Amino acid sequence: MSKHGFITNFQDFAVHDGFGLRVLLFLKGCPLRCTWCQNPEAISTEYELMFHPKLCKGCGKCLEVCEVKAINNDGTEKVDRSKCNKCMKCTYVCPTGALARKGKWISSDEVVQTFIDYKPFFDNSDKGGITLSGGEPLFQPEFAIDILQKCREKGIHTAMETCGYANYSVVSEVVKHLDLLMYDIKHMDEIKHKKGTGVSNKKILENLANIRRDFPDLEIFIRIPLIPGFNDDEENITQTAKFLASIGIDKLDILPFNFLADAKYNALGIEWRHKRDERQDDEHLQKLAEKAKLYVPDVTIGGLR
Ligand code: SF4
Numbered sequence: 001m002s003k004h005g006f007i008t009n010f011q012d013f014a015v016h017d018g019f020g021l022r023v024l025l026f027l028k029g030c031p032l033r034c035t036w037c038q039n040p041e042a043i044s045t046e047y048e049l050m051f052h053p054k055l056c057k058g059c060g061k062c063l064e065v066c067e068v069k070a071i072n073n074d075g076t077e078k079v080d081r082s083k084c085n086k087c088m089k090c091t092y093v094c095p096t097g098a099l100a101r102k103g104k105w106i107s108s109d110e111v112v113q114t115f116i117d118y119k120p121f122f123d124n125s126d127k128g129g130i131t132l133s134g135g136e137p138l139f140q141p142e143f144a145i146d147i148l149q150k151c152r153e154k155g156i157h158t159a160m161e162t163c164g165y166a167n168y169s170v171v172s173e174v175v176k177h178l179d180l181l182m183y184d185i186k187h188m189d190e191i192k193h194k195k196g197t198g199v200s201n202k203k204i205l206e207n208l209a210n211i212r213r214d215f216p217d218l219e220i221f222i223r224i225p226l227i228p229g230f231n232d233d234e235e236n237i238t239q240t241a242k243f244l245a246s247i248g249i250d251k252l253d254i255l256p257f258n259f260l261a262d263a264k265y266n267a268l269g270i271e272w273r274h275k276r277d278e279r280q281d282d283e284h285l286q287k288l289a290e291k292a293k294l295y296v297p298d299v300t301i302g303g304l305r
Pocket residue numbers: 049065066067068069070071079083084085086087088089090091
């Protein structure tokens with residue numbers, strides 16, 4: 001039987017979130033609250049209203065339908081978030097997509113059919129396939145399992161990006177349907193982890209050790225999203241690499257800070273606290289990679305290829 005899930009969008013022909021050519025599905029909802037989140041529209045389990053000023057042509061149709069007068073007619077059609085009740089009526093009349101609803105219910109069968117349509121492309125690229133991302137795929141485990149299981153039955157390579165924060169009984173049920181796991185470790189220090197993400201890292205580290213033990217053949221890449229001044233120091237990278245070596249994980253990808261998410265925060269009407277942070281320079285990234293290589297043999301910078 002088909003399951004239903006809440007998503008933000010598909011992204012086709014992605015090349016950094018797994019091997020080969022991939023189609024990504026972003027599931028909506030996440031138990032963490034990372035201050036640097038790159039997909040803020042995927043955090044909540046509710047619909048989101050996004051406003052893209054560059055697409056607005058000033059037709060005023062949104063003002064006519066907004067019953068709570070949450071839209072300012074000042075030439076940029078800004079939304080007053082304190083008044084907006086997310087009825088989404090403005091998104092139905094906006095002719096340009098300047099006002100857009102994020103969030104869509106979809107059946108797993110529809111998702112799988114979409115993926116099957118891309119199979120010829122996957123088959124022509126080395127280990128190409130699908131990647132479940134988010135938000136957090138483990139937040140909707142039945143939906144994720146149904147998709148992964150059916151894709152595998154069709155011979156499609158399956159991957160998942162996760163923060164690993166769920167009960168292990170859930171994690172193991174999802175992981176058993178994967179060919180590739182991309183697993184984030186945000187900080188080795190529990191207190192700092194909690195400060196940056198809202199949760200302890202204990203369950204995340206324990207789950208990773210259990211996955212390695214229970215799925216010895218699964219290809220696992222650990223990723224560290226480097227956040228300036230939070231986790232991009234040599235000590236944290238060294239501690240992470242030591243931990244990985246201790247549980248038998250040999251692949252680590254360090255991801256330079258990506259400031260491009262600022263446009264998404266603006267569209268959601270949120271002031272992003274990292275908007276002025278900059279990407280780490282290449283010299284620093286190399287230094288971190290060298291530190292990690294003392295414990296982990298396969299260290300990459302900036303995504304899998
Ligand atoms: S979502 Fe509804 S309340 Fe919010 S700005 Fe649009 S029409 Fe107004």
